Amino acid sequence: MSTLYEVRGSSAVITLNNPPVNGLGLATRQAIVAAIERAEADPVVTAVVMTGAGAAFSGGADIKEFGSPKAMSEPNLPSVVALVEACSKPVVAAVHSVCMGGGLELALSCHYRVVAAGTKVALPEVKLGLLPGAGGTQRLPRALGVEAALNLIVSGEIVAAELLAQVPGQKLFDRVVAGEVLEAALAFAAEVAAQRPLPRVRDLPATHANPEAFFQFARNMVAAQSRNFPAPLRCLEAVAAAVNLPFEQGLRAEREGFAALMITPESKALRHAFVAERAASKIADLPPGTPLREIRQVAVIGAGTMGSGIAMNFLNAGLPVVLVESQAEALERGLARIRGAYEAQLSKGKLKQDKLDARLALLRGSLSYADIAEADLVIEAVFEDLDVKRQVFEQIDAAAKPGAILASNTSTLDINTIAGFTRRPQDVLGLHFFSPAQVMKLLEVVRGAATGHDVLATAMALAKKIRKTAVVAGVCDGFIGNRMIEQYARQAGFLLDEGCSPEQVDRAAEAFGFAMGPFRMNDLAGNDISWAIRKRRAIERPEQRYSQSADRLCERGRFGQKTQAGWYDYRPGRREALPSPEVAALLAEHRAALGLQPRQIRDEEIVERLVLALVNEGARLLEEGIAQRASDIDMVYLSGYGFPLWRGGPMCYADSLGLFNVLQAMKRLARNPMDDAAFWEPAPLLQRLVAQGKSFNG
Numbered sequence: 001m002s003t004l005y006e007v008r009g010s011s012a013v014i015t016l017n018n019p020p021v022n023g024l025g026l027a028t029r030q031a032i033v034a035a036i037e038r039a040e041a042d043p044v045v046t047a048v049v050m051t052g053a054g055a056a057f058s059g060g061a062d063i064k065e066f067g068s069p070k071a072m073s074e075p076n077l078p079s080v081v082a083l084v085e086a087c088s089k090p091v092v093a094a095v096h097s098v099c100m101g102g103g104l105e106l107a108l109s110c111h112y113r114v115v116a117a118g119t120k121v122a123l124p125e126v127k128l129g130l131l132p133g134a135g136g137t138q139r140l141p142r143a144l145g146v147e148a149a150l151n152l153i154v155s156g157e158i159v160a161a162e163l164l165a166q167v168p169g170q171k172l173f174d175r176v177v178a179g180e181v182l183e184a185a186l187a188f189a190a191e192v193a194a195q196r197p198l199p200r201v202r203d204l205p206a207t208h209a210n211p212e213a214f215f216q217f218a219r220n221m222v223a224a225q226s227r228n229f230p231a232p233l234r235c236l237e238a239v240a241a242a243v244n245l246p247f248e249q250g251l252r253a254e255r256e257g258f259a260a261l262m263i264t265p266e267s268k269a270l271r272h273a274f275v276a277e278r279a280a281s282k283i284a285d286l287p288p289g290t291p292l293r294e295i296r297q298v299a300v301i302g303a304g305t306m307g308s309g310i311a312m313n314f315l316n317a318g319l320p321v322v323l324v325e326s327q328a329e330a331l332e333r334g335l336a337r338i339r340g341a342y343e344a345q346l347s348k349g350k351l352k353q354d355k356l357d358a359r360l361a362l363l364r365g366s367l368s369y370a371d372i373a374e375a376d377l378v379i380e381a382v383f384e385d386l387d388v389k390r391q392v393f394e395q396i397d398a399a400a401k402p403g404a405i406l407a408s409n410t411s412t413l414d415i416n417t418i419a420g421f422t423r424r425p426q427d428v429l430g431l432h433f434f435s436p437a438q439v440m441k442l443l444e445v446v447r448g449a450a451t452g453h454d455v456l457a458t459a460m461a462l463a464k465k466i467r468k469t470a471v472v473a474g475v476c477d478g479f480i481g482n483r484m485i486e487q488y489a490r491q492a493g494f495l496l497d498e499g500c501s502p503e504q505v506d507r508a509a510e511a512f513g514f515a516m517g518p519f520r521m522n523d524l525a526g527n528d529i530s531w532a533i534r535k536r537r538a539i540e541r542p543e544q545r546y547s548q549s550a551d552r553l554c555e556r557g558r559f560g561q562k563t564q565a566g567w568y569d570y571r572p573g574r575r576e577a578l579p580s581p582e583v584a585a586l587l588a589e590h591r592a593a594l595g596l597q598p599r600q601i602r603d604e605e606i607v608e609r610l611v612l613a614l615v616n617e618g619a620r621l622l623e624e625g626i627a628q629r630a631s632d633i634d635m636v637y638l639s640g641y642g643f644p645l646w647r648g649g650p651m652c653y654a655d656s657l658g659l660f661n662v663l664q665a666m667k668r669l670a671r672n673p674m675d676d677a678a679f680w681e682p683a684p685l686l687q688r689l690v691a692q693g694k695s696f697n698g
C-alpha cells in the first residue's frame with residue numbers, strides 16, 4: 001500500500017507510504033488521488049491531514065521512475081497537486097523529517113502546513129539540471145517571499161524548516177512544532193475545519209518592491225555562478241514569471257521551462273551522474289545479504305603523502321587508526337602532516353578545536369608491525385615497488401589477526417600478485433585512494449581473483465561510511481582510471497610532437513571543461529612519477545609508442561610545481577603556470593631531432609583525441625569486465641579526474657555524440673601517421689553497439 005488511509009475523529013489521515021522516502025511514484029500518486037476522493041465522499045470527514053510514514057514526509061520524485069515515461073503518466077504530479085488544492089475540505093500537511101522537491105510542491109498545494117522543527121526542506125531539482133515542475137516556482141515565492149524562494153530554488157540547498165519559518169511575512173508554515181507533528185496537525189485541522197474560503201497559496205501575491213532591478217541583479221549573479229549549466233537561469237526566469245504573470249500563465253511558463261530543461265544535454269548528464277552514483281555501489285554477483293565484517297580499528301602502513309591522507313578519512317569517521325612506518329623521521333613527518341591538515345581546517349573555521357582534539361586522540365603512530373594486531377582493516381601505502389610490497393605484505397600477514405581485511409593502495413601493481421604474498425588471498429583487495437586522499441571523493445575498490453564476497457561488501461559499506469564514491473574495478477595495470485588516463489596522456493604527448501604547445505592543449509581541455517589540462521595536471525602530480533611508470537612500461541611493453549618529449553623534460557629535472565619548473569615555469573611559492581620559453585625550445589629541438597614539421601592543430605582535434613582516447617580504452621575495460629558498467633567509468637572520471645560534470649563522464653559524452661560518429665572519428669584518427677593506428681582500432685564492443693544501434697549507457 002503506497003498510502004494509508006484512516007479516519008481519526010472527524011479527520012481523514014492520508015499517510016504516504018513508499019519507503020524509503022515516500023517518493024511520489026505513479027502508484028503513490030494514484031493512491032493519493034483515491035484517498036482524496038474517499039475523504040471528499042465521506043460525510044464524517046471534515047478535514048484531511050496528509051503526512052508521510054517513516055523517516056520522511058516525502059523526498060519528492062521516485063528515483064526508480066527516473067527517465068521512464070511513468071514519471072509523467074497521469075495522474076502526474078501537477079495533476080495531483082491541482083486535485084489536492086481543489087479539495088473542498090481543508091487539507092493540512094503534517095510535514096516532518098524530509099520535505100523535498102515534489103514533496104514540498106505537494107505540501108504547498110495543501111491549504112495549511114504544520115511542520116516539525118528540524119525538517120529538511122529543499123527544492124533540489126536544479127541539481128539535476130531541472131526546475132521544480134509541479135508549481136514549486138509559482139507557489140514558493142507566494143508562500144515564502146520572492147527573495148528567499150529564489151535562493152532556495154536556484155541553489156537547491158537544504159534549509160531547516162524553522163529557519164524558513166523566520167522569514168518575515170512567510171506563509172509557508174502555519175505552525176512549527178517541537179513534538180509530535182501528526183497530533184499537532186490533527187488539532188490544527190479541528191480548529192480550521194469550518195474555515196471558508198479555504199486559503200490557497202496560489203491566491204497569495206508574489207511581489208517585490210523593485211522586481212526589475214532585483215531580477216537583473218540576480219540574473220547577473222546566477223549567470224556568473226552557473227556557467228555551463230542552463231538550469232539556474234531558467235529557475236530564475238520561472239520565479240520572475242511568478243511575479244510578472246497571473247498564476248496560471250506562470251504555471252505554463254514553468255512547464256515550458258521544465259520541458260526545455262529536460263532535453264538539455266546538461267540535465268541528461270546530471271541525471272545520469274545521479275543514477276550512476278547509486279548504481280556504482282551495486283555489485284551484480286554479490287549475493288543479497290552478504291555478511292559484513294566489523295571494522296572498528298584501522299592500521300595504515302606507510303605515512304607518506306597517501307598514508308597520512310588515508311588515515312584522516314578514518315579519523316574523520318571516528319575510527320581509531322594506527323599509522324605504521326619503517327622510519328622514525330618519516331613517521332614524525334606523517335603525523336605532523338595530519339596535524340597540519342587539521343590545523344589548517346581549524347584556522348579556516350571548517351573544524352572546531354574539540355573535534356580536532358577528538359580526531360587526533362584516535363591517532364597513534366608506531367614503528368612496529370606488532371601494533372596492527374588488533375586492526376580489522378590494514379591498508380598498505382608504501383613505495384610503489386613490488387619487492388617492497390612483498391616485504392610489507394609478508395609482515396602484515398604475520399602480524400594481522402585472522403579475519404582482518406588487508407588492502408593495498410597501489411596505483412598500478414597486480415593485486416593478485418600482492419594477495420599471493422599472504423596466506424589469505426581471500427582477505428586481500430585494492431583500495432585505491434586518490435590524492436589528496438582526505439579530499440578526493442573517488443575510491444577504486446579493486447577486486448582480486450580470490451577476494452571474498454564479504455570482504456568486497458565490507459569495503460563498499462566502509463566507503464560509504466567515509467563518504468567516498470566507491471567504484472569496483474577488476475585487476476589490470478592502472479585499474480579503470482589510470483589505465484584510461486595513460487591513453488589520454490599519450491595523445492597529449494603526440495599533440496606536442498605534431499605542433500601543439502602545452503598551453504594550447506591545456507586551454508582546449510579546460511575549455512571543454514576539464515578541471516585542469518593534462519600538462520598542468522602533470523606539473524601538479526609530479527612529472528617524475530609518470531617518468532618512472534614510462535620506464536617500467538618501456539620494459540614491459542616496448543612496442544607501445546609515446547612522445548619522448550616528457551622524458552626530455554624530466555632529464556632536465558623539470559618535475560613540475562615541486563621544482564618550480566615543469567611543462568610551465570613557476571615563481572617561488574606560486575601555483576600560477578607561466579608559459580616556458582625553455583619548454584618551447586625543448587619541443588622545437590625534439591621535433592627537429594625527429595624530423596617532424598609542426599602543423600596547426602585545431603582545438604576540436606585536441607579535445608576529440610583526448611576524450612575519445614578515454615572512450616576507446618573505457619570500452620575495452622568494459623569488454624574485459626574490469627569495469628562493471630559504463631556508468632561506473634563515468635563515475636570514476638567525474639569524481640576522480642575532474643571530467644566536466646555537465647558532460648556526464650566520457651562514456652555518457654560519447655553517447656551524446658552518437659556512437660556511430662565516435663566510431664567514424666576513431667577511423668579518421670587512425671589515418672594520422674603520427675598517431676597510433678593500432679590504438680584507434682575501435683574497441684569491438686563499440687563496433688557491436690554501433691551495429692546494434694545502441695549506446696554505452698543503454
Ligand code: NAD
Nearest residue numbers: 302303304305306307325326330381382383384410411435
Ligand atoms: P610516499 O613516498 O609519499 O610514501 C611512502 C611511505 O612509505 C614513506 O613514508 C616510506 O617511509 C614508507 N615506507 C616504505 N617502506 C615501508 C615499510 N616497509 N613499512 C612501512 N612504511 C614504509 O608515497 P605515496 O605517494 O604516499 O604512495 C604510496 C602508495 O600509494 C604507492 O603504492 C602509490 O602508487 C600509491 N598511490 C599514490 C598516489 C599519489 O598521487 N601519490 C595516488 C594513489 C595511489
